[in-house]
Amino acid sequence: MATTLKEREVVVVGGGLSAGLIARKLVPLGRDVLVLERGAPRSGSESQLPSQRDELRWGIQRGLMQRENVETYTLRHAPEETALPMRRLLSFLPGFGVGGGASHWNGQTWRFQTTDYILRSHLEQRYGKAAIPSDMTVQDWGIRYEDLEPYYTLFEKLFGISGKAGNIKGVKQEGGNAFEPWRAEEFPLPPLEPSEAGLIFKAAVEKLGYKPFPMPAANASRAYTNPDGMKLGACQYCGHCERFVCEANAKASPDRLLFPFIADKPNFELRTHAEALLINYDKADRRVTGVTYIDTLTGEEFTQPASIIVLGSYVLSNTRLLLLSGIGEPYDPGTGKGVVGKNYCFQTISGVSVFFEDRYINPFMGAGAYGMVIDEFNNDHFDHSGLGFFGGAFINATITNGRPITTRALPPGTPRWGSAWKAANAKWYLRSFNISCHGTSYSHRSNCMDLDPDYRDAYGRPLLRIAFDFPENDLKMSLFVTQKAHDIAKATGATIVGTPAPRRGPYDSRIYQSTHNTGGTIMGTDRATSVVSPHLQSWDAQNLFITGASVFPQNSGYNPTGAVGALGLRLADDLMSYLERPRFL
C-alpha cells in the first residue's frame, strides 16, 4: 500500500531537459515545484577523469542508460506481428538519471523548419491533397514557428549554442544556413573551429554549388555565462559527448545549467530514485490527482498528490504512463481511431565513408556537434514533385568521436580479421570520416505504440510495445539523399569512397541510429486526432500537461532537442498562466 504524501503544487515526472526548463521559470516566481527522477544525480565516475573517458563502460556497455532488466520495450515491425522484447537497447539510448538524455547527448541543436509545424497543410497546399499517401498520417502541430521563435532564442541563450546565423529577421547572413527559419538574433557563441573533415566537406559541397555552414552546437566554442548566470567552460574536443556526460562542463545540459540555478530554493525539490508507476486519474472529474512512484532505494511505494502534473519524461515513458494510467483513448492501427501511442516516428539515418591516403582527419579530436552541414536536401527545401516521396535530410561531416571500439571506418572489401584487417585499421583510422544524412521520419498509420500483452518490467507492469518499420516514403527519401551524399563523397577527392549505405528495412534494433524517438502523445487542435492541445494540455485532464518529443506529430530532418527546449520554455509560460487562472488554455 502506497504512503500518501503532502500535496505539491507542480509535480514534473522526469528530471531531464523539460523539467529543468520549467523549474527554472516557475521556482524563481515562487511556485512550488517537485521533480521526480527515477535515476541518480550525475556525480560519480561518469563525470570525472580518467573514468569519464572509458569507452567500454559508458559507450559500449551504456553505463548511463536505462537498464533493460528493469524496463525495456518490445518490437514488432507491423501491428499484425508478434512483438519480442529488445533484450538489449542498442538502436536508441533512453537516459536514466538527472539531466536525462540531455546529459549524454551530442549537442546538435536545431530549430525545426517553418513547414514542420504545418506539414500536412503545407504539403497539401504545395503538392495537392492527392499527392499525400493515404497511410502517411502527418499532421499539423496546431502552432506555428512564430509561436516558438522567442523560445528557441531563449533556449539557445540558456544553453550557449555555438553557431552562425543564416537568417536574422529575414536578412540572409553569409556563412550561415541559407535555409534556416528566421531568427531574432545571432547565436550566443561563435561556431566551433572547423575540423579537417569539415574543411574537406566544405570544399566539396562548394564545388557542387551548395552552401555549407557550421552545425549549431551545444558544445561551447568558448567559456560562456548564460542569462541565469550559469557557466559553461570551453569545449576540449575530447570526443566523448554522446553516451557520456561532459567532465569539462562544456556541453550544455540540464544537470549543469538548469537544476543548479534553483537547487537551493526552498520551493524546489529534485527527488531522485523516484520511478513513477502511475498517474492517478479521476476520470469522472477529468483531472489527475497525483503520481504513484516507487522509491528505488527502498522499494517503498508513495503517492504524491499534485495540483498540476507535467509529464516530462522520455518520449516512450510519457506514452507508457498514459497507457498504464488509462488516460486518453489508445490508438488502434486497424481503425485509425484513438490517439495515445499514435504516430511513433524515429530518424532516418544513412551515409557513406571517405578515405584519404594523404590527409590526417584525426577523428579523436571530436565533439558531438563538430560538423559542417548542407541543408539543400532537407525537409521541403527542394521540389518533391514527381520524386515519389516527401521529406529529406541534412548532409554533414561531423566528427563526433574517434573512440576506437566504435569508430574505425574501413574501405569496402576489407576482411573482418587477420593481418590485412589490422593493416587497414592502422592505415585508415586517422584518415577517414563519414558523410552522413540525418533524415526525416514521417508518421505512418501502422507505426505506433501500445502495451505489450506478454512482457512486463521489473515492477510487474506491461512493457511498451513498439510497432515500427521504415515507411516506403522514408526509404525512398533515404535512397535519394544518400545519392547526394555519394556525389559529395566523390567530389572530396577521396582516395577511396565507401559503399553508400541508404537506410534499408526492416528496422534493425541491433544497430544504433539515434535517440530521436518521437510521437505517442501528439499535439494538435482536434481532440479526435491528438492527445494534447497546442498548449500541451491533456484533452482528458485539464491539470495534466505533457511535453517533450512525444508531442511531435512527425519528426523533422533536424535533431529534436532544440524543438523540445523551445516547447518546454513555452510550456513554462503557459503553466504560469494556468496557475494564475486554471482553465483550458
Add this chain to the structure above:
Amino acid sequence: MSDQSLPPIDRRAILKGAGVATVVLPTIGVANRAEAAEPKPQIAQAQSPAAVVPSPAAAPGAATGHQFLSLDEVAFTEALVDHMWPKDQLSPSGTELGIATFIDRQLAGAFGQGDRLYTQGPFRIGKPQHGYQLPLTPAQYYRAGVSAIATACQKRFGRSFERIAVADREQFLQELASGKVKEGPLDLAAWFNGLAYPLFVQGAFADPVYGGNRDKAAWKMIGYPGLPAVYNQDVVRFRGKAHPRSANPQSIQDFS
C-alpha cells in the same frame, strides 16, 4: 594436414602429456616484457609446481589466470584471437595483447553474468533484427557456442579448432561467420557475429584497464592517443597533421 601446419604452441596437449590438466596457466605477457618476472601459475588442485609448463611472464601488475573459462575454452579462445589478431610487424598476437584475458574477465564479470540484460520470458525465436532472444547469460552463451564449435571441428577435422591448420581455421571462421557451420540448436553465426566478434574487437581496443589492449598496443597501431583527450588548442595546431600523441597513447592507468 601435416603437423608442420600446426600452430607453434598447443598448450593443452602439452599439459595433458605432462599430466597436469587441472593447472590453470598464467596468460602470456607482453612480448617486450617477457623476461621480467617469474611465472606465477595458479594451481587448481594440488600438483607439484615443478610440473607446470613454464610460460612467458605476464606484464608486471597484469592479472593472470582465468576467472571463467575452462582450460579447453582458454585454448579455443586463444587460438581464435591469435588467428583473428595475428602477431605481425604491427603488433603482438591477440593472446599477447590480452584479448583472451579480456574475454575471460568480461564473461566472469557483470556483462557475462547477464547484468542489465532483459531475461524474462516467454522466449521466442525472432528475426535477426529483434536482437538477442535466448534465455542464456552471455557467459552461458559463450560456453555453449564454444562447445558446439568444438563438436563441429571434431566432426569435420577430427581435432579441435586450436589444432587445425591456419588455412583451415580461416576457412572455418569464414563459414562460421556466414552461417554455413551448423551444429546443435544454436545459430552459430549469430553467436560469432553477436557475441564473439564484438568481444574480440572490444578486447583489442578497450582501455587496457580491462585486461586487453596490453601496453596500449592496439591504440599505438592505429594512432589513437587515448587520454586525457584535451584538444582545445590542438584542433587548430594539428588540424590535418599527425598528432604527436598518436605514437604514445596514455590510458586510465596513466592517470590513476
